[in-house]
Amino acid sequence: MAVCVAVIAKENYPLYIRSIPTENELKFHYMVHTSLDVVDEKISAMGKALVDQRELYLGLLYPTEDYKVYGYVTNSKVKFVMVVDSSNTALRDNEIRSMFRKLHNSYTDVMCNPFYNPGDRIQSRAFDSMVTSMMVQVC
Amino acid sequence: MEAAAGGGCGSGQPLLLSEGEQQCYSELFARCAGAAGGGPGSGPPEAARAVPGAVSAAAGPVADLFRASQLPAETLHQITELCGAKRVGYFGPTQFYIALKLIAAAQSGLPVRIESIKCELPLPRFMMSKTDAEIRFGNPAELHGTKVQIPYLITEKNTFKRMDDEDKQQETQSPTMSPLASPPSSPPHYQRVPLSHGYSKLRSSTEQMHPAPYEARQPLVQPEGPSSGAPGAKPPRHQASLIRSFSVEREPHDNNSNYPDEPWRITEEQREYYVNQFRSLQPDPSSFISGSVAKNFFTKSKLSIPELSYIWELSDADCDGALTLPEFCAAFHLIVARKNGYPLPEGLPPTLQPEYLQAAFPKPKRECSLFDSYSESMPANQQPRELNRMEKLSIKDMADFPVPAQDVTSDDKQEQNKTRLEQNKTRLALKSTADEALPKDMSEDPATKSGLLPPPPALPPRPCPSQISHHNVNSERSAQPKPPTQLPNYGDFRLQKQISKPRHRELQEFPQGHPQQSEQASEAEIHPQLNRAPSQAADSSPTKKDIPYSQPPSKPIRRKFRPENPATENQEPSSTVGGPASAATGKPHTAVQKQSSKQKKAIQTAIRKNKEANAVLARLNSELQQQLKEVHQERIALENQLEQLRPVTVL
Numbered sequence: 175m176a177v178c179v180a181v182i183a184k185e186n187y188p189l190y191i192r193s194i195p196t197e198n199e200l201k202f203h204y205m206v207h208t209s210l211d212v213v214d215e216k217i218s219a220m221g222k223a224l225v226d227q228r229e230l231y232l233g234l235l236y237p238t239e240d241y242k243v244y245g246y247v248t249n250s251k252v253k254f255v256m257v258v259d260s261s262n263t264a265l266r267d268n269e270i271r272s273m274f275r276k277l278h279n280s281y282t283d284v285m286c287n288p289f290y291n292p293g294d295r296i297q298s299r300a301f302d303s304m305v306t307s308m309m310v311q312v313c
Numbered sequence: 314m315e316a317a318a319g320g321g322c323g324s325g326q327p328l329l330l331s332e333g334e335q336q337c338y339s340e341l342f343a344r345c346a347g348a349a350g351g352g353p354g355s356g357p358p359e360a361a362r363a364v365p366g367a368v369s370a371a372a373g374p375v376a377d378l379f380r381a382s383q384l385p386a387e388t389l390h391q392i393t394e395l396c397g398a399k400r401v402g403y404f405g406p407t408q409f410y411i412a413l414k415l416i417a418a419a420q421s422g423l424p425v426r427i428e429s430i431k432c433e434l435p436l437p438r439f440m441m442s443k444t445d446a447e448i449r450f451g452n453p454a455e456l457h458g459t460k461v462q463i464p465y466l467i468t469e470k471n472t473f474k475r476m477d478d479e480d481k482q483q484e485t486q487s488p489t490m491s492p493l494a495s496p497p498s499s500p501p502h503y504q505r506v507p508l509s510h511g512y513s514k515l516r517s518s519t520e521q522m523h524p525a526p527y528e529a530r531q532p533l534v535q536p537e538g539p540s541s542g543a544p545g546a547k548p549p550r551h552q553a554s555l556i557r558s559f560s561v562e563r564e565p566h567d568n569n570s571n572y573p574d575e576p577w578r579i580t581e582e583q584r585e586y587y588v589n590q591f592r593s594l595q596p597d598p599s600s601f602i603s604g605s606v607a608k609n610f611f612t613k614s615k616l617s618i619p620e621l622s623y624i625w626e627l628s629d630a631d632c633d634g635a636l637t638l639p640e641f642c643a644a645f646h647l648i649v650a651r652k653n654g655y656p657l658p659e660g661l662p663p664t665l666q667p668e669y670l671q672a673a674f675p676k677p678k679r680e681c682s683l684f685d686s687y688s689e690s691m692p693a694n695q696q697p698r699e700l701n702r703m704e705k706l707s708i709k710d711m712a713d714f715p716v717p718a719q720d721v722t723s724d725d726k727q728e729q730n731k732t733r734l735e736q737n738k739t740r741l742a743l744k745s746t747a748d749e750a751l752p753k754d755m756s757e758d759p760a761t762k763s764g765l766l767p768p769p770p771a772l773p774p775r776p777c778p779s780q781i782s783h784h785n786v787n788s789e790r791s792a793q794p795k796p797p798t799q800l801p802n803y804g805d806f807r808l809q810k811q812i813s814k815p816r817h818r819e820l821q822e823f824p825q826g827h828p829q830q831s832e833q834a835s836e837a838e839i840h841p842q843l844n845r846a847p848s849q850a851a852d853s854s855p856t857k858k859d860i861p862y863s864q865p866p867s868k869p870i871r872r873k874f875r876p877e878n879p880a881t882e883n884q885e886p887s888s889t890v891g892g893p894a895s896a897a898t899g900k901p902h903t904a905v906q907k908q909s910s911k912q913k914k915a916i917q918t919a920i921r922k923n924k925e926a927n928a929v930l931a932r933l934n935s936e937l938q939q940q941l942k943e944v945h946q947e948r949i950a951l952e953n954q955l956e957q958l959r960p961v962t963v964l
Contacts, residue, residue, distance in 0.1 A: 185961065286634035288604030289611075289622035297619055299659075300626050 176273065177241065178202040178257035179305050181281065181296060184250065186210055190296040193257070194309050206255045209235045209243045213253050216245070230278070231271050246274040252281065273308055280304045338410045345374040345409070375409065382416045392416060395427060577662035579646050579670070587642040601635040607644070614648050620657065624648055627661045639670035 178193030180203075193202040212235040232245035237260065246254040254277050258265060284290055284298045379389045396411035411427075418424075579587070588598065594610055595602045602610075611621050628644035629636060636644060643665040651657055663669060 185959070283626075283632035286604065286629065286632050287622050287625045288608035288634065289618050289625055297622065298626055299623060 176256045176309050177259050178206065178255075179277070179309065180206040180255045180257075181277070182206070182210060182253040182255060183293060184252060189252070189294075190301070190305075192302075192305055192309070202257055205238070205241065205243060205257055209245060209255050210253065212236055212243075213245045213247060213255070217247060217251075231274055233267070244270050244274070246278070248278060248281070254278070254281075276304060276308070334414070338413050339406075341378060341413060342406055342409045345378060375412075379412070379416065382420060384416060384419050388419050389416075392419065577646070577650070577658065578664045579642060583646065583649070584642060587645045588638065590645065591638055591641045598638050601633075601637045602641055604634040604636075607636050607641070611644065611648060614652065616648060616651060620651060621648075623657055624651065627657070628665070630661065630667050637667065639667035642670055643667065 177195075178191070180188055180192075181190040183189050188206070191203060191206060193199050213232060216232050216235075230246055230248060232247060235243045235245045235255070237243070240260050242258045242260055244256045244258065246256075248254075254274055256270070256273065256277075258270070280298075280301045281296075284296055284301050285292070287298065290296075290298070379392070382389075384392075392412050392415040395415055396408040401408065590610075591602065592598060594606055607625075608621075611624070612618075614621075616624075624644055624647045627647060628640050630640060643661065646665060647657060
């Protein structure tokens with residue numbers, strides 16, 4: 175369902191970014207990059223003291239002509255950004271939430287690996303396969 | 314010998330072949346003769362007839378066939394001479410059949426003599442192919458398990474391929490064998506292959522040899538079950554010796570195309586090793602190893618970080634950042650496989666799943682609990698070491714596998730084993746170098762070693778007394794009319810210590826090499842009697858439990874000793890054991906009671922010493938924990954500083 179999935183670290187550099195179809199990768203990268211501003215805005219809007227109560231799921235960040243961009247932030251300020259095809263109107267909010275939840279779970283699994291240094295690019299095959307399963311449905 | 318052989322071949326001395334043998338031999342002869350272009354020697358083997366001018370098998374295919382039997386070249390030469398082919402200059406049916414029988418005898422570990430073929434022998438086995446075609450060569454009853462392993466011993470000889478085709482076309486003997494035989498044995502067998510490349514260089518060779526006995530053991534267990542009607546002691550022994558003889562010739566082979574699952578099965582030996590390593594990192598086997606500890610440990614394997622990361626991903630099934638024992642075994646196994654050149658699988662193979670591992674090897678957990686019960690602080694290595702010694706002793710003494718046979722025949726042998734084990738332990742304790750805990754052993758051991766009677770019980774340090782008791786318990790369970798209490802058995806071998814001389818011989822052999830002993834100890838797992846493994850679990854599973862975990866490098870040495878042993882061990886042990894066994898039987902019961910009280914005292918002193926050791930180690934542990942906490946705090950402070958210093962990217 176997703177066309178592009180990206181995991182951004184706290185310092186706003188990408189830990190993992192993958193998109194299909196692959197020929198438009200640069201466009202998706204740019205979209206993710208611009209969405210970071212929106213994410214930051216949403217985070218700061220919630221207030222500093224409310225970090226605990228802050229909802230992890232940010233919802234639709236911004237829509238474009240062809241795509242919608244959704245965001246999700248973890249408590250450690252790691253951001254998940256997902257770009258979804260606008261033509262895919264059947265996608266509901268709950269589904270997006272569940273997809274982010276799966277992403278978050280896989281991310282924690284990656285974190286649990288002692289050989290993973292936080293800040294490295296994510297090269298876990300399990301994570302890859304999970305993301306693929308999310309994206310394959312589009313094709 | 315040759316004269317007799319000539320006489321046997323040429324004159325009217327009948328070569329008794331069973332029906333299966335006749336069929337097999339005639340087929341083989343037909344193949345060899347047919348390959349030569351001559352007419353097949355059909356009909357029943359006419360061993361009694363001299364066959365000048367009759368059909369003869371060409372030397373080429375015959376030589377290939379003999380080579381396929383995996384016997385050493387000299388043995389094959391001997392066989393060729395004995396069967397009279399050299400004398401008459403060709404392989405007639407008579408010579409061929411005699412040669413086949415001799416091959417069977419040699420594969421069974423019997424000496425290559427004409428007399429050997431007079432007795433009932435299993436069919437000779439030829440390493441033709443990777444398939445189960447091999448199995449068809451042998452008797453169905455015998456071929457359970459063990460024989461199946463043989464085909465899996467892949468050697469890359471071209472002749473095999475040729476024979477393969479022929480075999481497949483002609484072999485119809487016991488196709489039903491393969492399904493029975495292959496599943497149980499193939500996994501452990503195949504396991505050998507990955508290790509052959511050597512997790513460390515040394516390890517490679519040993520691994521090959523080691524798995525063999527273990528595999529032999531497993532199939533032995535199985536045959537005992539399914540083939541209860543099968544010939545009793547002999548086939549297992551043959552199988553075991555077969556495996557040993559095969560292991561000599563075995564070559565490392567990477568090809569796992571036929572059995573994609575096999576490299577991912579963990580043999581008993583490996584399992585033991587992994588468990589020991591686990592214990593070295595985390596004394597409590599039912600607990601888990603934290604991520605950082607495991608990371609440090611696995612980093613030593615010199616694999617790249619991404620690969621290690623991937624292996625972790627595969628093996629940490631619950632993704633909790635910690636490895637339980639089965640997860641650890643799976644991870645270790647993957648690392649070993651990777652180091653041996655196996656590509657990492659896409660997913661965790663079913664044989665490495667934690668549930669599978671837990672189900673397949675429940676013993677280690679039980680063993681662990683047993684260990685824990687009587688030795689809280691004892692590092693595991695002490696125990697394994699001792700057990701290894703015990704194993705070594707038994708290997709030396711009794712090369713024959715036949716667990717059932719020996720179990721039934723003598724408690725004495727077990728007791729002898731145990732006495733030998735004790736002796737070994739004393740020696741090994743002196744030599745062992747691995748752990749700090751060792752000094753304790755060593756201090757105890759020399760003291761105990763001096764006097765045979767009282768000290769030895771104290772000797773088998775912490776684990777031993779209880780282990781032995783466990784053994785005894787188990788061996789009792791394993792159905793022998795033993796004296797009811799543990800101690801009597803324990804005492805028995807003390808008595809036998811005094812009695813039996815052969816042990817001294819063994820003792821003298823041991824100083825030759827500590828690692829060798831420890832390695833052979835693992836070989837000892839072949840002998841369920843050995844106990845430890847059986848002690849912990851039902852006899853069916855060959856758990857070793859104690860592989861010296863400090864000794865991966867020395868594993869290859871095991872292999873070298875193995876080939877030397879098979880032939881000799883088969884015969885020597887039976888003879889040596891028979892003597893002392895008879896002598897010992899009389900005494901044990903009377904002296905048992907006297908020994909029991911002494912042993913109790915010895916055990917109590919051992920317990921006290923263990924507790925002291927425990928206290929010391931606990932103190933040490935707490936101090937180290939303190940240091941660890943401090944270091945952690947320092948690390949956190951440093952990380953905080955790093956965070957602050959790291960440049961914040963601005964969009």
